Each structure stands twice: as structure tokens, then as C-alpha cells.
Amino acid sequence: MPKRALITGITGQDGSFLTEFLLNKGYEVFGIIRRSSSFNTDRIDHLYQDPHEPETRLRLIYGDLNDSSSLNQILQRVQPDEIYNLGAQSHVRVSFDVPEYTGEVTGLGTVRLLEAIRTIGLRTKFYQASSSELFGSVVEVPQTERTPFRPRSPYGCAKAYAYFITVNYRESYGLFACNGILFNHESERRGETFVTRKITRAATRIKLKLQEQLFLGNLEARRDWGYAPDYIEAMWLMMQAEEPDDYVIATGETHSIREFLDDAFGYLDLDWKKFVAIDPRYYRPAEVDLLLGDATKARRALGWEPKIGFKELVRLMVDHDLELARQEKATQQIKGALLPQRRWGAA
Numbered sequence: 001m002p003k004r005a006l007i008t009g010i011t012g013q014d015g016s017f018l019t020e021f022l023l024n025k026g027y028e029v030f031g032i033i034r035r036s037s038s039f040n041t042d043r044i045d046h047l048y049q050d051p052h053e054p055e056t057r058l059r060l061i062y063g064d065l066n067d068s069s070s071l072n073q074i075l076q077r078v079q080p081d082e083i084y085n086l087g088a089q090s091h092v093r094v095s096f097d098v099p100e101y102t103g104e105v106t107g108l109g110t111v112r113l114l115e116a117i118r119t120i121g122l123r124t125k126f127y128q129a130s131s132s133e134l135f136g137s138v139v140e141v142p143q144t145e146r147t148p149f150r151p152r153s154p155y156g157c158a159k160a161y162a163y164f165i166t167v168n169y170r171e172s173y174g175l176f177a178c179n180g181i182l183f184n185h186e187s188e189r190r191g192e193t194f195v196t197r198k199i200t201r202a203a204t205r206i207k208l209k210l211q212e213q214l215f216l217g218n219l220e221a222r223r224d225w226g227y228a229p230d231y232i233e234a235m236w237l238m239m240q241a242e243e244p245d246d247y248v249i250a251t252g253e254t255h256s257i258r259e260f261l262d263d264a265f266g267y268l269d270l271d272w273k274k275f276v277a278i279d280p281r282y283y284r285p286a287e288v289d290l291l292l293g294d295a296t297k298a299r300r301a302l303g304w305e306p307k308i309g310f311k312e313l314v315r316l317m318v319d320h321d322l323e324l325a326r327q328e329k330a331t332q333q334i335k336g337a338l339l340p341q342r343r344w345g346a347a
């Protein structure tokens, strides 16, 4: 019998890579999706429609982290061996606009799942997508599993609740539940309102004269950026360990937004200072200035290593987005319209 995994947040960046990873390992994968007025499965469509897979091992089910009854029914029906809780309102800036909603999905969504596991009596493993945003205004550098949490946003506060309730269910009910405290991880599938992808999309569109300017917020913040598929492997390794535990996953390098701009525009032979303007709408009421992770525990206990470094990450994202921009340019030449940067929200 193949193992069964259930993924919340399957349509997101991490959900799509995790689905690929688990299908390659022979799992049956069930994903919870939300109804939306436009298609939201772009990142997993290629897996769903695999012509070489006559009996698909990927199934999608409607549900929502805000709806306990749907979660209960899905868990009853699927009886998964492993649950990966990746679903969240995951945008830090947006969490200041919708703090209550973020608390519901990102915080309480976790206890809804844990309670469903407990009341049904499921023998399943549980992975919680915890975040370096827990460290917030950091009390030490680098941050480890022992660094105290000082979250700086409604998102960080919601993730703190989710982290502790996961530990609590492990300690109270003996559940195999672990927290992956993942530092920022990016890819060619990253949402376009996160700063790395916003930059690589804009730089490549500017290169092809599809866009004239890029509006950003705070350029001084520093992040420990890794490559998403490397981090997916860490999630799975945590779930295969003898005992459930919590792990920091990071590269151990930190870079500013300025450095990301240098590398992304530089790779295209462009000087970003000619194109980037500051728009205060992108500032946050409270900022996380510096994140740098120490993943020694994961390296030793799980044998995990990041494979892709900062420069390679920037380049693979730029290469991908340059191809997208070329396709867009070809379409535009047919339609004859200049498309501006999308600026409808402050994210």
C-alpha cells in the first residue's frame, strides 16, 4: 500500500513542490483546495494532468482551514499517514490589513486540524509550517531552535500560536507532530508579491521594455534566502525521523534587499538604481530587520544540507522570469499594448 499524504496549501509555492516530491516517492497525495472565482491550481496543473499517470495518485478536495466540518470530513475520508499543514494567509504585510483573518487561518487553522486528528483518533504524523518570522526583533544572531520568539506582525503572532499548539499536542497526546522553522525560501514559483519574485519579474520585464519602474519599500532588511525544493526535502526528512521534533531550516547566509537587486539587475547588465523607486505603501508598521538561521541541528540529526546558494537562486529565478517576459513580449507585439506594473495593493 502506498503511503498517503494530505497537504493543506497544496496550490501554493511549497505545496506544489511537496506534491511533486511525494508523488516521486510513490505516495498518494490528497490536497485541500479553496473555491475561488478564477483558477488557483496553476502550480499543480502539470501534476494533475500527467498523461503518463493513467491512475492519478493526486486528488484535490474542497475545504478550508476556517471550516472545521470540512477538515473533519476530509480527515475521516482520507485517513492519511502524514499531514503537511502548509495552508496560511502567508503575506506579512497583508497580515497588518487583515489581522483577525490571519489569526483565524494561520493560527486557529492549525488547532482545527489537530483537534480533528485527536477526536477522530487518527494515527498520523503532522508537520506544521512554522516560520523564521517567529524570531521577529531577534534577540540573538544567528537564530536557532533555542532562540526566544519576538514576532513583529499579526502573521508572526498567528504562527507563534500554531507553533506552540503543535508542541502542546505532541506533549499532551503523544502525537507525532513537528515544527519546521523555515527561513525564507524562494523559487520560480514564488508568489509575485513577495520581494524576490517581485524583483525578478520586474527586472526581466524592464530588460525587455515591458515595464519602466519598480516600486519597493524597505531595502535595508536582511533575509536568509534559500531555494524552496531544498526546504521541501527537510520537511519530509523531519517526518521520517524516529522522534518528532522542531528544526530550524536555513542556509546560514544573510543578504539585504539591495544585494538581491544588485545580483538580479546585474545579471541582466542593468543598474537597478535607474529603475527602482521607493513607495512608502510597501513599508510595514513594524519590520523584521535581520534574519540569519543556524541549521546545525537539522544537518546533524536529519543529514539535511541546502544545495542551492544565493547567487544561483537569483539566477535561476531571473532565467525563468526572462522566459516569461519574452512570452509576454511576443503576446504584446500581437496585441500592441504596453502593460504597466500591477500596483493595486500595498504588498
Ligand code: NAP
Pocket: 008, 009, 010, 011, 012, 013, 014, 015, 032, 033, 034, 036, 040, 063, 064, 065, 066, 085, 086, 087, 088, 089, 090, 091, 105, 129, 130, 131, 132, 181, 182, 183, 184, 185, 186, 191
Ligand atoms: P503560499 O504560496 O502563500 O501558499 C499558501 C497556501 O495556503 C495556498 O495554497 C493558499 O491557497 C492556502 N490557503 C490560504 N488560505 C487558506 C485557507 N483559509 N484554507 C486553506 N488553504 C488556504 O505560501 P508558501 O510560500 O508556499 O508557504 C507555505 C507555508 O509555509 C505557509 O504556511 C507559510 O506561512 C509558511 N512559510 C513560508 C516560508 C517561505 O519563505 N515561503 C517560510 C516559512 C514559513 P490559495 O492558492 O487558494 O490562495
Ligand code: F7E
Pocket: 090, 091, 092, 093, 130, 131, 132, 133, 182, 183, 184, 185, 193, 194, 195, 196, 198, 215, 216, 217, 218, 219, 221, 222, 223, 257, 282, 283, 284, 287, 288, 347
Ligand atoms: O519581504 C522587504 C520587506 O514579503 C521580505 C513569507 O513567505 O518569509 C516571507 O515573509 C523583506 C521585508 O517576505 C518590498 O519589508 C521591501 O523586510 O518577501 P517578503 P517576508 O516578509 O520575509 C517568511 C519566512 C514567511 O514565513 C512568510 O510567509 O522585503 N520589502 N520592499 C518588500 N517586501 C514586499 N513583499 N514587497 C515590497 O515591495
